[in-house]
Amino acid sequence: MSTASPRRTEQTEIERKYDVHESARVPDLAGVGGGTAGAPVVDVVGHDDPVELAATYWDTVDHTLLGARTTLRRREGGGDAGWHLKLPPSAGTSGRREVHWPLGEPDEPVPDALRRLVEARLRGRPVHPVLRLETTRTVTRLLDGSGRRLAELADDVVRASNPDTGVLRTWREWEVELAPGVDGDEGERLLDAVAERLESAGASVSSSKSKLARGLGSEPAGPSVTGEGAGGAASTVVPAGAPAPAPKKKSAAAFVASAASGLRDELLAVDAAVRDGRPEAVHRLRTTIRRLRALLTVWDGVLDPALAATVVAGARHVGQVSGVARDVEVARGRVATRASSAPAGFVAAQATGRIDARLGERLDEAVGDVRRLLDSGAWFDLLDAVDALVAAPATGTHAADPAAELSAARLRGERKRTKRAVRAGLAAQDATDLENGAAAVSALHDARKAARRLRYALEADRLRSGSGRGRARRAEAVQDALGEHRDALAAVRTVREVASFAHRSGEDAFGYGVLATLEARGAEDALRRFRRAARRL
Known part of the structure; x- marks a missing residue:
C-alpha cells in the first residue's frame, strides 16, 4: 500500500x-x-x-x-x-x-x-x-x-x-x-x-x-x-453510437491508429500523475506529447487530416508549456552535480543555495503553468480531438497503404532530413562564440529536434516491425549530446544572472565563476560527443 x-x-x-x-x-x-x-x-x-x-x-x-x-x-x-x-x-x-x-x-x-x-x-x-x-x-x-x-x-x-x-x-x-x-x-x-x-x-x-x-x-x-421501471417495463440501455469500422490488418491506418491510441492512454495516465505531483510526471507529459506529434507528422496523410492537424497544433502548445517546466527541473538538478565536481572549497554553499532558490522559484511558476494548462479548455479540447482521431475512420490518402511499405518510405525521408540538419549543425560549430551566436545555436537546436523526431518515429515503427533499435539508439545519442549542450548553455546564463545579483549584494562571486566554467566545459564536451554521434548516425 x-x-x-x-x-x-x-x-x-x-x-x-x-x-x-x-x-x-x-x-x-x-x-x-x-x-x-x-x-x-x-x-x-x-x-x-x-x-x-x-x-x-x-x-x-x-x-x-x-x-x-x-x-x-x-x-x-x-x-x-x-x-x-x-x-x-x-x-x-x-x-x-x-x-x-x-x-x-x-x-x-x-x-x-x-x-x-x-x-x-x-x-x-x-x-x-x-x-x-x-x-x-x-x-x-x-x-x-x-x-x-x-x-x-x-x-x-x-x-x-x-x-x-x-x-x-x-x-x-x-x-x-x-x-x-x-x-x-x-x-x-x-x-x-x-x-x-x-x-x-x-x-x-x-x-x-x-x-x-x-x-x-x-x-x-x-x-x-x-x-x-416505475411503470413495470423492462429497461434497456442503447449505445450512443457504433464505432468506426476497423481498418484492414497491416494497413498504415491500423498501425498509426493503434500507436495513437496507446499514446492517448498514456496522456490520460500522465495527466493524473502531473496533478498528483508524481516524480518525472512533467517529463512524461512532454515526452508523450512529442511522440504523438512525431507520429502524426511522420505518418501524415493516414488518419483523418483535419483531426490530425488539430491534434498536432494543440500538442505543440502543450509541449511548449511543459518544456519550460522540464528545462528548469533539469537545470536545478545540475547545480549540485556541478558543484560536487569542483575542487573542494571552490564553490560556497551560499552560491549553490542562491542558484537553487532562484531555479526553485522558476520551477514553481512553470509547474503552476502546467497545472493551469491541465485545467484549461485547450487541454480538454486536445484530449477530445485525440479521442475523435482514434475513433474516426481513417480518411487520409495513405490510410489503405501497406504499413510496412509506407513506414519504410517515411523513415527513409526522416533519415535524410535528420542528416541534413546534423550537417548544418556540424557546420555551425565553426562559429567562435556558440553561446552568443544565435544562428549557430539555432542550427544545433534544429539538429536535435530532427534527431529526436527520427528516434521517436523509429521507436514507434519498432512496435510494428520489431526492428530499428540500433538506428533509434544512434539518433538518441545525437539528441542527448545536443540536449546536454543546450542545458549547459542555459546553466551558464542562469549562473551569470545569479552571480550578478550576488555581486551587487557584496557576495564573493568566485564560486559562480567556477560553476560557469564547468558548465562551459560541459558544453564543449557535449559538442565533441555530438560530432562522434553524428558520424555513427
Whole structure:
C-alpha cells in the first residue's frame, strides 16, 4: 500500500466476480489449493456476520467514468467506509488501482484528491449520483495454516436503484478478492483453485464488469436479476453510437491508429500523475506529447487530416508549456552535480543555495503553468480531438497503404532530413562564440529536434516491425549530446544572472565563476560527443 497524502490511501485490487443464483449456498472452501501446484492451501475458513452496505456511485450524465472502466463511489457501512475510486489496470498489470478517501459528511462534494485523478476523463464536466446500491454482504475469510490472510469471498445480495430513471434491479454475486501481498503466480493459482470450487456449486464467471454497469443495465445482468421501471417495463440501455469500422490488418491506418491510441492512454495516465505531483510526471507529459506529434507528422496523410492537424497544433502548445517546466527541473538538478565536481572549497554553499532558490522559484511558476494548462479548455479540447482521431475512420490518402511499405518510405525521408540538419549543425560549430551566436545555436537546436523526431518515429515503427533499435539508439545519442549542450548553455546564463545579483549584494562571486566554467566545459564536451554521434548516425 502507498499513500499520496496523509488522508488518501491506495491499494491494488485483484479479484474475480461470479454470477450465482439466489438459492445457491457458499461451498466449503477448506483445503482449496491443495491440489494445485504452487497455490497456497486454505487451512482456516472464517465466517463473518452479514453487514449492510450503502454506496452511491457518481458519474457524468453520459457515464464517462463507466465507459473508462472507472468507478467513483461513496460507501457507508462495513470496515472500509469512505470514498472509493477504482481505476483500470495499468499496462502490464492485472490488478485495479483502488484509491480511498475518508467518508466526510453526506452533503460533501466529491473530494478534489480523487477527482483530479480522473479529470482527464471528466474534462471539467460535472458529476452527480447515478446509482444507489444497497448490499447485504457476508464475508468468508480464507487463511493458511499460519493464520496468514489469503483471500476473502464476499457473498453479496445487491439492490440497485437509479435516481434518474427509477429503475430497480436486484441480483446476487460472489466476489473473491486476494489479500494484500498475495499476488503474481501464487495469487492466480489460488484464484483458479477457488474458482473450481465455486463453479462446482453453480457459480459462473460474471457477465458484468462492475456492479455499476449491472445496476445501470448497460450489461447483461446474469441470473436472478429483475429490472423494472416505475411503470413495470423492462429497461434497456442503447449505445450512443457504433464505432468506426476497423481498418484492414497491416494497413498504415491500423498501425498509426493503434500507436495513437496507446499514446492517448498514456496522456490520460500522465495527466493524473502531473496533478498528483508524481516524480518525472512533467517529463512524461512532454515526452508523450512529442511522440504523438512525431507520429502524426511522420505518418501524415493516414488518419483523418483535419483531426490530425488539430491534434498536432494543440500538442505543440502543450509541449511548449511543459518544456519550460522540464528545462528548469533539469537545470536545478545540475547545480549540485556541478558543484560536487569542483575542487573542494571552490564553490560556497551560499552560491549553490542562491542558484537553487532562484531555479526553485522558476520551477514553481512553470509547474503552476502546467497545472493551469491541465485545467484549461485547450487541454480538454486536445484530449477530445485525440479521442475523435482514434475513433474516426481513417480518411487520409495513405490510410489503405501497406504499413510496412509506407513506414519504410517515411523513415527513409526522416533519415535524410535528420542528416541534413546534423550537417548544418556540424557546420555551425565553426562559429567562435556558440553561446552568443544565435544562428549557430539555432542550427544545433534544429539538429536535435530532427534527431529526436527520427528516434521517436523509429521507436514507434519498432512496435510494428520489431526492428530499428540500433538506428533509434544512434539518433538518441545525437539528441542527448545536443540536449546536454543546450542545458549547459542555459546553466551558464542562469549562473551569470545569479552571480550578478550576488555581486551587487557584496557576495564573493568566485564560486559562480567556477560553476560557469564547468558548465562551459560541459558544453564543449557535449559538442565533441555530438560530432562522434553524428558520424555513427
